[in-house]
Amino acid sequence: MTRKLIVGAAQLGPIARNESRPRVVARLIQLMREAKARGCDVVAYPELALTTFFPRWYTEDQAEIDAWFEREMPGPETRPLFDEAKKLGIGFYLGYAELAREADGLHRYNTAILVDKSGAIVGKYRKVHLPGHRQHEPWRAFQHLEKRYFERGDLGFGAWRTLGGIMGMALCNDRRWPETYRVLGLQGVEMAFIGYNTPIHYPPVPEHDHLQGFHNHLVLQAGAYQNGMWITGIAKAGKEEGCDLLGQSCIIAPTGEIVAMCSTVEDELVTAVCDLDRCRELKDNVFNFGLHREPETYRLIVETKGPVEPAPAP
């Protein structure tokens, strides 16, 4: 077993509203074959990689919403992706909308799975940090209704020994929260896969729109460095149903350096040789958690959700 994991970040260009699952899966398989041809052990796709980013539209028609969700994974339309992975002997990370039938009824999550080289699902993550809003806000150029259409993930931030190392997952807005990376880092994660759909226009503060790319890399790079882990960030990019989505998919070293990056907003694969042993350069030294962390001073992080400001002067 080698500790060098060759990773492909498989950015997707836009997915049209009326684009069928089989057609999208064909795009994914094309990228998977390219990844295999370039020596990859694993290929990582974006968040909600099977459909357009449907939270941009408001509807009260549950059937219309549920049409964007997968009832089983793999299902008839996604099975070819698993079959191809098994045939090629390549792992993958995939984001999709999950409709879960559980003992207490139906649940809807923004989900990602990790599949090993045998085509078996070895890990599942359900998005914790749901951005956006619950109600229709007509003043916005487009909606961001993740808080309406999804429940908060109930699985926490997991870590899995697979693909020769310790793997973690997160999704989109999770990447802005340092807690995400730290909970992964505290489980020894050596490679985190984080898919995203990030509109360049942020309606509440449009004067920050030009900073979307900077913020994307800033949080991914800081998360990698501060935890001594590799990070693969994978965008759904380009002008999708009139909405510009950020590209700049990238693979980031434990030093925080970007070692591969997409330069289009279309379907595009970039790859990197990721030596998982290099995590030790950080994890054993400047970020030797056992030696340097001081959790007693961190209690506020779990003891409050919102801010607790000092009292105003009397």
Added chain:
Amino acid sequence: MTRKLIVGAAQLGPIARNESRPRVVARLIQLMREAKARGCDVVAYPELALTTFFPRWYTEDQAEIDAWFEREMPGPETRPLFDEAKKLGIGFYLGYAELAREADGLHRYNTAILVDKSGAIVGKYRKVHLPGHRQHEPWRAFQHLEKRYFERGDLGFGAWRTLGGIMGMALCNDRRWPETYRVLGLQGVEMAFIGYNTPIHYPPVPEHDHLQGFHNHLVLQAGAYQNGMWITGIAKAGKEEGCDLLGQSCIIAPTGEIVAMCSTVEDELVTAVCDLDRCRELKDNVFNFGLHREPETYRLIVETKGPVEPAPAP
């Protein structure tokens, strides 16, 4: 009262081992006067701003060590700085080695204070994340004995209403830890002052030396953005007793953008107008903690100090 705080980052060049306190204080006063002349409300100095960075030398002679510490603040040699601040009507942040005589005996801390425009100490911080090592390690080109010469700070990460906003403090290695910023951010901090002495050569992993400047800005910028706060990072810089210290002192906006930066490794003042109300652009939106944080999923951050890895496959 205005919410625009004009801040001066007063970088220091090297302080020689034999440089007297009065001589250093004269340098600080010179920078304070320059800050006042440029309209500053507050001037921020580095960590251990009164002496050379003495943890680079090993000694077992406690008297030799204690000579680097202040027994009172202000004391006879630092009083002129307080007098000048009061006369000019300017606040300051200052790092120094503190020898505290407390009920249970003597304690030694790496400390910072915040002084308001009346010359009164309004806040004190004692460094939590002490880097380096406890024992003499002769293989190193120089020592980094903070864990030997200082106790871990016992005051936590405080926040103070002063200077027209909510102020926070940290020191040097604290800035690499996202928990530092988050505990400040959860107290509503709008401006954090962080002084540092950062050798460019890191003996355990010298192949990262060329990344010191990148890492310095990466963590400061991410901390500012992820908490919607201004950050002032202040270096003791330049070749001090043969050891190269990083410069690049900077003032960072809540967007994570560097808005002022030193370009020498000498005594140098840079200033910026910091509109504390701009914190709301982040704190009320993408980083609206009360709306978006999910503390139940963060418990590992306080429940473990070191990593807890998933069990190896059987």
